[in-house]
Amino acid sequence: MKRLLWAFLCLLLAAPWVAASAEEVYTATVTKDMTIRATQSTSGKRLGGVEAGETIHILEYGAKWTLIAKDGVKGYVLSKNVVDLAAAGGYDDEATALYLGEASKQLSVRETRARSALKLQTIAEGETVYLLELGEEWHTVVKNGVLGYVLAEPVENIRPAREGIELPEGFAPFVAVYTARADVNLSIRWDQDEESRVIGTVYEDETVDVMEIDGAWARVRKGEADGYVLAEHLRYYRRYDPFGPTVPGVVVYPYAATALEDTDILDAESGELLRTVPAGAVMAVSALDGDMAVTLPYDRITGRIVATSHLDLRAVSGWEQAQSGDLISVFSTYYDPAQETPTQIGRLHNIMQGVERLQGVVVPAGETFRFNDYCAPYTRANGYMEGPIINYVSSKKLGYGGGICQVSTTLYDAILQIPFEIVKQQVHSSYGISYAPLDMDAAVGAGNLDLRLQNVLPYDVRFELQAVGGVLTVFVYRAS
DSSP: OHHHHHHHHHHHHHHHHHHHOOSOOOOEESOEEEEEESSTTTTTTTTEEEEETOOOEEEEEOOOEEEEEEEEEEEEEEEGEEEEESSSSOOOOHHOOEEEEESSSSEEEESSSSSTTOEEEOTTTTOOEEEEOOOOEEEEETTTTTEEEEEEEEEEEEEEEEEEEEOTTTTTTOOOOOOEEESSSSEEEEESSSTTTTEEOOTTTTTEEEEEEEETTEEEEEEEEEEEEEEGGEEEEEEESTTTTOTTTTTOOOEEEEEOOOOOEETTTTTOOEEEETTTOOEEEEEOTTOOOOEETTTEHHHHHHHHGEEEEEEEEOOTTOOOOOOEEEEEEEOOOOSHHHHHHHHHHHHHHHHHHHOOOOOOTTEEEEHHHOOOOOOOTTTTOOOEOOOSSSSSOOOEEETHHHHHHHHHHHHSSSSSEOOOOOOOTOOTTTTTTOOOOOOOOOOOOEEEEEEEESSOOEEEEETTTEEEEEEEOOOO
């Protein structure tokens, strides 16, 4: 296909040249007075001359000497003084081009794809570049009706020349949708191939703009480098536009399922029994699949409920269509329902403190919700018991309020499914937490360790929470 396109373009561009003269191929101007020689030598017989600024008629353009015709005489002039090479007949670069770009610096148009190839002409910095074919290292261009090649990197703002033409994959303008952080040093590559040319580096713990995820690769931009990195090494996504796509890894759950009787949750892959939830527990679940089963988030794996006759499914409304009182988001996490040890008792007590304190909280449109405004300080005096905590800086493993982070995390994962601005959120560690997807937990605690969420929806929202039989569920409603 490319060969056919190339042949067509060559014919298209060659036709005007033939019409102009039986022999004349190009026109150009000269930069200084020159002698026309009978041979390609400065000692060749003098046939005439050309003056600086004069337009010449070229029969054959060469690396050192150019064959021209003047006053019925054919002879040679030095090519280094020949500029503004153009097709001899009429031409329309813009009509011929498939794409347009801009030169970020002066570009040499070469006869072939090589820096050492014959220089046909120059494209000035800021000048429009008329493009016929886009490539990794070289672009095919046309200038003054003459085809040639320019280095790809200095050509910016590439766009279709007219309606109906689409940019090839990889050349669409970069639009930052997310930010993400690298967990190792990452090479930015020109294409989705580990053998592709390296055009930049994202260093470990550095934040980079992300446009999209395509299989194993993410298209990113750092400075002037616009290319691809391995997506598996990008973490802690945040979206620029809260109304844009959800961050990678977020699942929007369409139903809240109430267990009508004791119901088994199985491992979706192995079929192993994970736990049995009691009647009255409510879980965020997927839509019914072909086997009339549902899936659900269970710690860091996917659970499955086959006995859906034991469930009462309540639909979640899309936030745009939601009416007052409609459920717009739901998420569940799981905890140990046993109450046999002081640690278990303390942890559940603290979870219930969070449930009670956030029950019915309304976040008005445009306002910011601060978790600690409702639940802190995490002290005995404020009603908390000792429970297990995540502590990487000391050997202390119990603390007042231990378990409250499961409430903040469950709320956070419900909020990720709808348009909200994440003002402040911090994971417990790079290892995450067992009851939530990796990188999607929200630690709270003393001082500035808080979860803050701004409601950018055009209406108020209300939180409802439930902890029954080892299932903690957060519901987000459009407020009445």
